[in-house]
Amino acid sequence: MLISSRTPPPTTDIEPDQAPIPDAHGLRVAIVSDAAPERNGVGTYYRDLAEHLKAAGAKVELISPRYRAGRWHGGLAMPMPGDPTQRFLIPRPRLIGRRLKRLDPNAIIIPTPGPYAMLGLLFARRSQARLVVGFHTHFERLAALNHHWRLFGVLAQTYLNSCHRALFKASHLVLANSDEMLDVARSIGATHVGLMGTPIPKHFLDAPVSPLRPHIERVLFAGRLAPEKNLGAVIEAATVLPRLHFQIAGDGPLRDWVQQEAARLPNLEYVGWVRRQEIRPLIDRTDLLVLPSTIESFGTIALEAMARGRLVVVSSQCGILSWDQLNRALFQMRNDEALSSALMRVRAMDQGMLERKAALGREAAREINDRNLRHWLSVLRDQDPQGIEQYEGH
DSSP states (O other): OOTTSOOOOOOOOOOOOOOOOOOOOOOOOEEEEETTTTTSSHHHHHHHHHHHHHHOOEEEEEOEEEEEETEESSSSEEEEEEEEEEEEEEHHHHHHHHHHHOOOOSEEEOOSSSSSHHHHHHHHHHHEEEEEEEEEOOOHHHHHGGGTTTTTTHHHHHHHHHHHHHHHHSEEEESSHHHHHHHHHHHEEEEEEEEEEOOHHHHHSSOOOOOOOSOEEEEEESSSGGGOOHHHHHHHHHHHOTTEEEEEEEEEEHHHHHHHHHEEEETTEEEEEOOHHHHHHHHHHOOOEEEEOOSSSOOOOHHHHHHHTTEEEEOBBGGGSHHHHHHHTSEOTTTEEEEEEEHHHHHHHHHHHHHHHHHHHHHHHHHHHHHHHHHHHHHTTTSTSSSGGGTTTT
16 A cells, blocks of 8 residues: 555555455565654554554564553653653663564664664664654654643654654654654654554454444444544534443543543443553444544544444544545544534435445445555565555555
8 A cells, every 4th residue: 555756646446356365475574763652643553553464474673662550661761742641762782783683684674763763763773674664653743732832842853853863764664653643753764764554453254243233322432642642523513412321441641631521421431541452342342433633644444434334423533534545434523524413414414325334434444455465575575675566556
């Protein structure tokens, strides 16, 4: 699911493809990331990708911070400006160096700008490994939304842009998950860019799916509790639609406010932070997932809900809409439409139409997951250096 920077982006429509997953034995992949596997979407992405690569036969080492039992592991933890629930860690260079030398990777993936990433970059420069950079987050837009960043903004943006430029310059390929993020990557200095899909945990695809209930009664938001997620739209919908039960799951700088609103509204429940193994049961118990974000480079939780045969409402700012096959299975909030109005519109639809939409979403999620894995394998093996193979003939 990649495109060359030398040609205009094609439409991201994917036809059904039942080709088998290639055998990845002999492929050694190091993923060096500043994102802990369960603390945000980037960490989740590469944990899931590592799972699929291993299942295909590759040897994979995920080198990143860890968050267990309320504690951070993997280096000296420093507070993240504007978000007390997040940390960036300064790792021990020798430990990371030893892990990389032991693996001797023939491909290195770096998905973040940070201390872990810079150590991975140093190793990549000394080795013959193919370097692929994942570009997931537009930090400048996030900083503009978060007033806590004002004191740190200039320094933080200078550092992050410097890291991105160094990574982009050294990389063989830069991957982003929406057309907008491709443009941002080019503006920072990436010359070879490609469009990547999003992996889904295997158990989301393998476990049986429960059918939709006759009426939409339970609505879920799951993600970081941060300004860009537009949680005010969820609160407003819970106020306007008292007969629906709303759940908000996650953690972040807006946690205290969400807890206050949940105490005020009888139909709004704050679930708190949900461990990765509990996400699927949480989605299965809901009828519809909402993602009303003002900034969302993709929206992994929406894809996971589709994989479980659930209805999904997203804002026009979600990068998942760039994928035509997924777009057809989503409900998009109209321009200037409140989330509550979008929910009422969906609730008024015929049950048969909703069931067809849910089935279409699950099939599209499965096809895109398989296509994405095949293409990652092709790129990591240097069989498709410019990342265009998947779109030839489309």
